[in-house]
Amino acid sequence: MLEGNTYSCKDCKTHFALADDIVSKHFYCKNGKAYLFSKVVNVTVGVKEDRMLLTGIHTVADIMCGKCGTIVGWxxxxxxxxxxKYKEGKSILERFKLFGPDGSNDSGSDETHIGENDQDNV
Known part of the structure; x- marks a missing residue:
């Protein structure tokens, strides 16, 4: 695993994902920018629930850092x-909860791409 290629927990630095596993950087949630990953590790999966998102009702489960317990996405x-359907089995990580590959907390916003946003409507 390449040190400079990872996304980690902002609170405890636990590794979650590789930059190579990003499916899309064009997701947003109520707290700002989020990335869709094909694979995440060192997380605990919460209870499944139906949640109304911008693209409709989906069955999702929150994911928490396996070390410190911070909710980092779903x-x-x-x-x-x-x-x-391409989203099934994939995970959203909220950028403001992460350190990126360069050690920064990139919580700024990119241009929104319609059809790829998935924020809570609540």
């Missing part, structure tokens, strides 16, 4: 809309 369990 994982998609089931997605009923056929155009959104």
């Amino acid at each position: 994982t998609y369990v089931t997605v009923p809309n056929a155009t959104q």
Whole structure:
């Protein structure tokens, strides 16, 4: 694993994912920018629930840092809309909860791409 290629917990520095596992950088949640990852590690998966997101109701489960317990995002369990099926089994990590590959906390915003936003409507 390359040290400069990882995303880690902002609170305890636990490794979560590789930059190579980013599926999309164009997701947003109520706290700002988020990334969709194909694989995350060192997390605990919470209880499944149906949640209304911008792209419809999805069954998701919050994911927490396996070391410090901070909620860092969610994982998609089931997605009923056929155009959104690519999200199933993938996870969102909120940028303001992470340190990026260069050690920064990149919580700024990129341009929004319609159809790839998935924030809580609550």
